[in-house]
């Protein structure tokens with residue numbers, strides 16, 4: 001999973017390296033990945049979020065209309081191609097717009113509201129690869145569609161925070177409201193911001209000057225020192241929210257307080273996707289480098305209409321699995337799976353013939369069991385058992401078969417005991 005490992009493999013056999021910015025997900029790292037993904041989907045299901053999946057590619061206009069043509073993701077990072085039928089398709093750079101499309105297409109919003117959905121899957125963005133930033137990366141996330149209640153914002157945020165804690169990630173929650181499109185709210189504020197930026201055009205970094213017209217809010221995200229200094233004095237959206245948006249934010253903060261979720265209001269937090277309205281938030285981790293956002297999300301009350309559907313408010317978040325694994329370090333390794341309950345060692349022809357049958361019987365009883373499939377010697381099998389990380393070796397020889405008992409060796413302590421073949425299921429459990 002990590003860039004470092006991928007690079008090493010590629011250096012040895014460049015012709016077999018995966019495309020730039022992508023990684024092969026190999027064991028043992030893949031165990032941690034699958035553990036965290038499962039933990040996420042279980043946590044989300046525990047709060048009533050049902051699994052959803054959509055195609056890996058969509059009609060390009062779903063992202064142009066949904067995420068916004070002015071956003072960097074749509075303007076600069078999409079993998080867009082024309083298929084053999086002449087249609088413009090795009091590998092999904094994110095899942096909020098596709099999930100909303102699927103909800104509208106499937107009429108889910110006409111049944112029980114809010115529609116609560118959870119996902120895990122690969123996304124694609126052609127960014128400059130670095131630690132924690134890849135061209136194919138995995139996200140887990142949730143979307144709650146159909147309610148504008150502040151309680152939904154709080155629930156969504158709480159579920160994200162709980163999952164990160166369970167995954168062993170130290171994260172801070174930054175929160176803001178970016179208002180809604182209306183002259184009395186964000187639209188009015190943007191006028192002030194543009195005036196402020198225009199007056200300081202010369203003080204901004206060159207790359208940020210073009211943002212004034214295209215996407216002025218994003219100047220807050222600039223990494224350029226010159227621009228950051230200018231932004232220190234910029235008018236803030238929080239001082240120009242309409243009453244309804246300000247009240248909404250206050251309610252969200254009050255509920256989060258009640259739930260005991262720690263947060264910091266960050267009036268300069270803006271998000272990179274254009275569909276956001278009102279609540280916007282990010283989870284950042286001190287254990288990551290430059291790419292310190294583990295995840296982010298927010299409200300998108302105008303997205304359904306932008307896709308041509310009914311007015312339908314929504315809120316959600318997505319977290320990057322790659323960054324979660326980097327931030328969690330070795331935490332959770334013990335529980336990350338990949339340990340076998342037993343490894344069956346066969347001595348002699350009769351035992352070899354019986355070994356797969358025994359392994360199958362134990363597997364059917366719910367145990368994780370492996371065995372030699374390479375015709376190894378007994379010593380070779382014992383070595384392989386140790387490498388397999390199995391807790392016990394179940395040793396089966398002619399004597400054992402005759403006695404209808406196996407020798408069970410604890411591969412941690414080396415202790416051995418004889419266990420009747422019929423009792424193995426119960427005795428191999430930890």
Ligand code: HAM
Nearest residue numbers: 094096133134137293294295296297298316317318320
């Ligand atoms: P996003 O902030 O673009 O939001 O991405 C969410 C998370 O995905 C990031 O914080 C990061 O952990 C991970 N991520 C993004 N790009 C990369 C990359 N190139 N390499 C590795 N990880 C990456 C969204 O995608 C929204 N759809 C979230 C959302 C859901 N908003 C509402 N609902």
